[in-house]
């Protein structure tokens with residue numbers, strides 16, 4: 001097993017239909033025109049020694065090890081930088097080449113520590129491999145000349161080390177950081193013999209702009225850049241392909257193990273979403289799976305003030321089932337319900353919603369997507385006919401203009417951000433619509449053409465103004481609209497959007513964005529050729545979240561930017577399986593595949609397979625569950641992998657609701673904030689233990705394969721089956737594969753999906769059925785799912801959450817790269833070294849007028865609550881706007897967020913809260929203080 005265990009053909013594939021025939025060592029080879037000789041030879045199974053080349057990077061031609069002879073050409077060109085031409089005849093093995101290569105290798109080895117046997121990369125080092133390939137037996141030059149053997153080691157990064165003494169200055173790391181990651185944190189400083197790799201301006205890795213993506217570590221052919229886990233544990237001996245469980249990008253990984261211990265996670269080159277790249281979380285932050293805080297045994301207690309009692313699985317499940325049945329007997333069938341998790345697999349989610357609909361006998365099921373992307377589901381279904389993004393990630397490589405709205409991809413969706421930045425470096429233009437100056441606005445080799453720095457809560461006014469310019473300046477794609485969209489709804493929308501109140505000039509006062517900037521951005525988008533919209537929670541988590549999604553869909557349809565590569569309307573989904581949890585029927589009104597529960601035909605399909613009678617009435621949404629709990633009508637709840645006491649808005653209200661329940665069953669990895677209110681705790685499984693599928697933001701269904709056995713002894717879907725069975729509805733599956741078979745049998749868009757297909761094809765994007773047996777990369781190509789595209793009028797309605805003299809600032813929230821969501825996982829990894837507490841960013845003028853100094857604790861007060869955070873004075877936020885993250889429970893950012901929500905879906909308005917800040921001497925609540933609030937576990941020290 002080695003870093004190069006994934007096949008490496010030396011230089012990247014060359015796209016293109018034309019091919020050329022060449023002869024390598026007497027063998028005919030046919031390759032796409034422009035392919036390097038190195039790659040052509042590798043394709044034919046001929047290994048040419050190389051060090052500076054790898055197929056994830058453009059060829060560089062510096063090491064001179066890959067020399068070949070070409071008939072009719074003088075000299076010995078480097079095969080990595082020599083493109084194949086028709087009829088070329090290449091020799092890779094001659095006495096002259098052997099001699100030259102050995103000479104080159106001798107120079108490298110003469111300046112390299114000869115400690116292979118004790119080197120952590122022994123058996124995992126391309127330099128070692130290549131010395132063997134070229135047949136180097138001895139080195140004529142002594143080690144007493146000038147060398148780099150006393151090079152220092154930089155151990156500052158928690159996950160990898162840099163040992164300068166082993167560096168051969170091949171520049172693969174430098175190029176990986178630029179070409180693949182797009183951060184440009186590394187350079188080769190000095191010239192000739194003095195050439196050395198340097199992070200930033202001669203800083204440590206931690207002190208530089210490095211974002212710890214690990215691309216340089218993966219690219220390094222020696223042990224210079226090496227994972228600390230490999231140094232500690234040794235070189236891996238086996239591997240399992242699986243999928244990252246953090247964000248909605250859904251990166252594929254090869255988990256490399258030694259025995260049953262994970263040594264490292266290597267991004268899978270064949271991964272459809274990530275093509276061999278990753279971010280710090282997926283590659284390095286997986287240690288939480290073995291963290292001592294994992295609660296691995298079931299527990300029960302009568303009251304939430306009692307200590308926990310560890311019990312057997314049987315006792316815990318019987319306790320939960322008895323309690324839920326008792327509540328139903330006393331208070332009615334609808335007095336219980338549950339929440340599915342976007343962290344869990346499709347199979348786990350499917351089984352939980354089935355348990356609720358079939359065993360609980362009601363539709364009181366909702367999911368954490370309620371609080372993030374439910375407006376995406378509503379808005380895209382209304383306009384296009386289906387609740388999903390239109391493109392695959394690769395599509396961005398074909399975009400000429402990209403509009404990023406309410407998203408911060410470099411922090412939230414880093415691997416997509418790297419793809420995007422690559423396209424921007426190639427010349428595509430960028431428009432950023434965001435109240436905050438996110439990194440994309442200006443970063444190495446990237447500068448947005450326009451940054452529309454709008455006031456939080458005015459998205460709809462901006463999208464209307466953009467569309468107004470399109471309509472009134474004659475930029476509508478009339479042909480597309482006539483062919484693909486509804487004539488009537490377009491005509492109505494066109495008249496609405498042309499109203500003077502929607503003009504950039506009229507909306508400038510409320511949005512704060514100069515009209516001419518809006519006009520320039522609209523023209524850019526409409527005349528681009530291919531223009532794509534990517535958006536995030538800055539769009540959805542508003543009182544007009546659904547309106548905004550429809551506004552963007554209107555804009556894309558009016559300009560013909562739908563149905564081909566490089567265009568589309570693309571939600572950047574938050575959690576790893578938020579798409580999947582919605583697909584799997586987690587909403588109270590929808591069965592799997594987004595089919596309304598009131599549709600008798602659809603219910604009949606499930607009734608037949610499940611042997612039950614599904615209630616035709618939609619159940620409670622999460623906010624309704626809370627209200628009903630406080631009103632005493634909703635008393636029992638099953639929560640799968642979601643910490644609603646931290647993640648949902650107006651935490652005081654959430655806690656009041658949880659505290660009103662007679663029985664709360666929590667299934668999770670850790671005793672989280674919600675578990676403080678639980679009566680039954682059922683241990684969950686980490687992604688390294690799960691067996692199933694996740695569906696990412698591109699609708700891509702990826703396999704999640706168990707890297708290790710479930711530490712709790714049970715898969716989560718087994719637990720749901722046992723709970724349903726204990727409640728009187730027998731449910732069982734031989735394996736998770738059969739759950740997917742049931743999904744495919746009942747859900748037309750999944751009809752062609754099976755574990756066998758996923759194993760054979762790597763991944764597929766739904767719809768996957770007879771019409772599209774290999775899945776669907778891009779949607780709405782020949783027509784919209786609903787037939788004709790539907791335009792919806794989108795009048796701007798300001799949120800009821802207004803600033804006033806008492807609460808003059810707007811608080812908006814977001815994420816940072818190193819932490820994930822409520823931080824349950826990332827806080828239990830060395831990622832805390834980048835971010836150990838949430839802070840509130842405030843503009844210098846707002847800070848000065850309040851007497852707030854940088855780093856000082858401040859109270860943040862809203863209409864519903866108060867919390868304390870440390871202030872960071874920042875020019876990223878405009879005056880009047882403050883910004884924070886919500887990764888730490890002690891920060892309680894959601895203590896202050898209100899219950900205002902999207903009119904259509906109840907998605908909370910996290911992004912707009914009127915607040916006031918004031919200096920305080922009170923320090924922020926620490927994580928340790930929050931943990932101390934948990935009741936003890938009896939018998940545990």
Ligand code: SF4
Pocket residue numbers: 173176177178181183184185186209210211212213214215216217
């Ligand atoms: S870890 Fe990533 S960002 Fe940091 S230097 Fe390496 S490639 Fe660049």
Ligand code: SF4
Pocket residue numbers: 166167168169170171172173174197219220221222224225
């Ligand atoms: S650190 Fe590794 S990849 Fe970078 S120049 Fe040195 S040997 Fe090459």
Ligand code: SF4
Pocket residue numbers: 244245246247248249250251274278279280281282283413414415416
């Ligand atoms: S967190 Fe997201 S971008 Fe990072 S490795 Fe995981 S799936 Fe990929």
Ligand code: FES
Pocket residue numbers: 049050051052053060061062063064065066078079080081
């Ligand atoms: S691999 Fe071709 S010059 Fe280094």
